[in-house]
Amino acid sequence: MDKETKERNELFFLKVCMQGNLKEVDRFIYDISVITYARLKEKKSNSERKKAELSRKNLSRILETLQWFYSNDIVINTTDTSDKLLSFFGKAPVYNEACRYFDEFLINEYNFDNGNSIIIDNDSKKLMCKDSNGRHILDEQHYLESRGKRLPFIRDSLERLNHCYEFAQEKGKKQQFIILNQYCYPIKGGQNYEYFIMILRRLGASV
Numbered sequence: 001m002d003k004e005t006k007e008r009n010e011l012f013f014l015k016v017c018m019q020g021n022l023k024e025v026d027r028f029i030y031d032i033s034v035i036t037y038a039r040l041k042e043k044k045s046n047s048e049r050k051k052a053e054l055s056r057k058n059l060s061r062i063l064e065t066l067q068w069f070y071s072n073d074i075v076i077n078t079t080d081t082s083d084k085l086l087s088f089f090g091k092a093p094v095y096n097e098a099c100r101y102f103d104e105f106l107i108n109e110y111n112f113d114n115g116n117s118i119i120i121d122n123d124s125k126k127l128m129c130k131d132s133n134g135r136h137i138l139d140e141q142h143y144l145e146s147r148g149k150r151l152p153f154i155r156d157s158l159e160r161l162n163h164c165y166e167f168a169q170e171k172g173k174k175q176q177f178i179i180l181n182q183y184c185y186p187i188k189g190g191q192n193y194e195y196f197i198m199i200l201r202r203l204g205a206s207v
Helices: 003-045 056-071 095-106 122-128 145-149 151-160
Strands: 075-077 108-111 117-120 164-166 176-187 190-201
Touching: 003 056, 095 122, 095 145, 095 151, 108 151, 122 145, 145 151, 151 176, 151 190
Parallel strands: 075 176
Antiparallel strands: 108 117, 164 176, 176 190
16 A cells, blocks of 8 residues: 555545544454454464464455354343343352353253254363363363353353354364354443454364
């Protein structure tokens, strides 16, 4: 991009923002930056090259994903879920507590409206743990409290399954799905809003 084109784009951007759209444009830039960063991080982890780059095709899919997010943007209030989402709010469960919760509330088969299914089995429990080499080994010493704390939100997202985005499958790659929900939860002096996103990959007939 030459200097003249860059300056013209910047002036256009400022003109748009000054027409009362600053809040929405700011949110768009933030959201697309988060998704782009996550995509770059994934691409870099799967590449032997030190520098990962996104193609125009990758960027167009990011825009498509963001459009889907905005079209399915609902807010779930944690205080309206009978404390289900607040089980570990403020304090992460210890290893044994997290395992009990997983066994009681997560192990199941969850079905999409389009016929796809997600199977959470006992082996999936090891995803709560990670050793220093990045391997998932079910062991108390490798347990990550941050993952245990998310279990109620994983449960709620799987039980809803109404906000699932299916990526177009690329040749030679596993099919991917994104489950998205936005939650509102109480904080001191007000409320906070955060997205909870789950990325899933197809393994055989199930996800």
